[in-house]
Amino acid sequence: MSSNDSAVLLWSNATTQLNRYFSIIIFLFGIIGNILNILVLSQRNLRSNPCASLFLASSIASLVAIFSGLFTRTTSGWAMDLTNTITWLCQLRTFVVFASRTVAYCLIALATIDRWLSSCSDIRRRQMSTIRNAQQGMIIILIFSCLFYVQMFYCYEANLVNTPLKCYGKTIACRLLTDLTYAFAANIFPLVIMLCFGLATIINVREAKRRIQNINMSSLSGIIISSQYRSKKTDHYLLIMLFVQVILFAVFTLPQNIQKFISLAQSNQTKTALNSAIENFIFNFFLLFAYLANGMSFYIYTLFGGSVFRNELLKLAQSGSSSIYHNPHLEDLLTLCKSNSIIDLSVRELIDQDMSIIVQRAIIDKKCKGLYLTGNKFSSESISILSDALYNNLTLIELDLSDNHISDNGVKILMDILSTNKLILKKLHLGSNYISDNGISYVSDMLKINQTLTNLMLNRNNISNRGVHLLSNVLALHNNTLEVLSLASNSLITDSSIDLLIIMLKHNETLKELDIKYCNVTEINNLRLRQIVNQKTDFKLYTNTNDNGCFLS
Incomplete structure (x- = not known):
């Protein structure tokens, strides 16, 4: 036998x-990771988040892709494929593999x-970040992904020779069509979207940080800062998880596409047996390597998802040995x-776990x-659960x-x-909830649109001028619906706000009650407000005065 042979x-x-051993490793790596991913992301605390629901659907699609794409490969070393x-079977398997991978990447x-929409300062864009829109997006992606690969039932054929795989495109034109469709629909298009909207999200986050820095943070207690920090963890870590996944997605998928196009460009060249063997090895390596993109999600979420994802994973593990949360006293x-x-x-x-019981029973x-x-211990996590029940209520x-801990995020x-x-x-009563000016920006956006709210209590928070x-x-x-507004006991409100309130009172015709007791407003400026109120009918103004703080016009 020659050295060439x-x-x-x-x-x-x-x-x-x-194909025999590396495929087994990737198969187990992907199957275990995606199953755990599905179990964790289907938990209630994450299921209500549109981004997490998209990650969940993507994990399901990746599980289908890995099982349909690698199961026969793992068994081919010991049994006939x-x-x-x-x-x-060749056509059906190829169609399912390509479509499911496209679905996973596009999700x-x-x-x-969704992260970009959620980070926008425009409330109309933030409103588009909903479970309903995410579900509609899933359906559209599934339909188009199936339509993209209908040609597989014509182009692919079994028992081929002189091709990298026996189940492969039967003509050059079929291979070119398949490779171009897959490259653009499943790799290039999703990657461009990820990069563009990822950068836009970074810009939005930086702008939000600049808005927060305008607040006098030195006046907030350590408890307040800690509460606001905890409330932002879910969005923060989902963003990190997303960016890491984008980078690894490019690393795992682009080499396969590059190799395929190089091989297709050289298809008419005469090749030696050695060159064909080397190219076949490279083709199979990058083909298997690309499946890592479908199996990496769980490990990214565990390593980079912070305590948010890991805590849900821990809860899931503990739930195997404990029953579902109950509060018998609350239920009774x-x-x-x-x-x-x-x-x-x-x-x-x-606590937050009780909110699910309250939503269902109350x-x-x-x-x-x-x-x-x-006076309970509800955080923004509870508000996520509550908000689902309030829609269309x-x-x-x-x-x-x-007197809870819902913070700006809630x-x-x-x-x-x-x-x-x-x-x-x-x-709506939101007093004593560690709400800052950043939270008030969300409130003001809401008041531009809402047509039902008449009473809003924001007392004892961290609202400034x-x-x-x-x-x-x-x-x-x-706004022409709000009738009662309480800003009492917000010590960061000073005399600088009086001119603004006076202008508001002159133009607003629906507000009937304003409470600014125990703010840092001097008596002379309280008097200025009372002079404006005196021009209105049936208006109540609460300030720091000797007559119990109430002035009726």
Whole structure:
């Protein structure tokens, strides 16, 4: 046997061993990772996030791609691969592999768009970041991905020779069409979308940080800063997960496309047996290497998803040995409540896990008209659960979330729901929730659109003159429904806000009550406000005065 024949045999054997063992490693790597991904991302705390739901759907598509693409390869070393000998199985398998991989990659691109929408300062764009829109996007991507590869049922054929695979495109034209479609629909297009909207998201995040830096952070306590930090963790880590996935996606998928086009360009050249063996090895290596893009998600989320993803993974592991969360006392209490009534759950040490029980028992089952949740331990996580129940709710009129920890992030979620005008909520209490001017920007955006809210309580927060400016502007020019506004006990509000309030009161015709007690406003400026109020009919102004703070016009 010549040295050339030995080299050909060596490369052919290397290709066989590559398909036999490397494919098994990638298969197990991807199957285990995607199954764990699906289990974690389907948890309630993440399922309500549009970006997380897109990651979930992408993981399902990747699981299908890995199973359909690699299962026969892992068994081909020990048994016959029927997709290499039966044409209709060859066509069906190829169609499923290409379509599912395209779906998986395009869903990640759609998740990038969702992160951009969620980070926009324009409330109308933020409103587009919803579960419903994400689901519609999934359906559209699935339909188009299937249509892109219909030609597989004509182009692919089994039992081919002198091709990298026995199940392959039967003509040069078919291979070119397939490779171009896959390269652009599954790789280049999603990658461009990811890069463009990823950069746009970075710009939005930087602008948001600049807005936050305008607030006098030195006046906030460590508890407030910690609460706001925790509330932003989910979005922050989802963004990191997304960018890492984009980078690795390019590393894993682009080499296969480059190799395919080089091989296609050289298809008419005469090649030696050795060159063909080497090219066949390279083709199979990059083909398997590309499957890492379908199996990497879980490991990225675990390493770069921060405590948000890892905590859900830990909860999932613990749930195998423990029952579903219950609060028997809360459940019994809600069972005794009457339908269409006011339900008071104030100061009961309730936590985020209890919100699911409250939503089901109080809002959905009992159709309560009022819900008082004052003095509990609810964070923005609870607001995510609550917001799903509030959409299209036509019974809840009053909601009291005072003395909790919902922070700016929870305010954003709540304001986006209120901006849809799909509920009839009239009274909202958000006192003592560590809300800053950044949260007030979401409130002011909502007030431009909302047509039902009449009472808004923002007392005992961290609102400054900038927040007053935002509220005064929207009440003077855009809102004609709000009747009661409380800004009491916001110590960062000073005399600088009085001119803004005076202008607002001159232009606004619907506000009937304003509370600025225990703000840092001097008596002379309180007097200026009372002079303006005196020109109105049936208006109540609460300030720091000797007559219990109430001035009626």
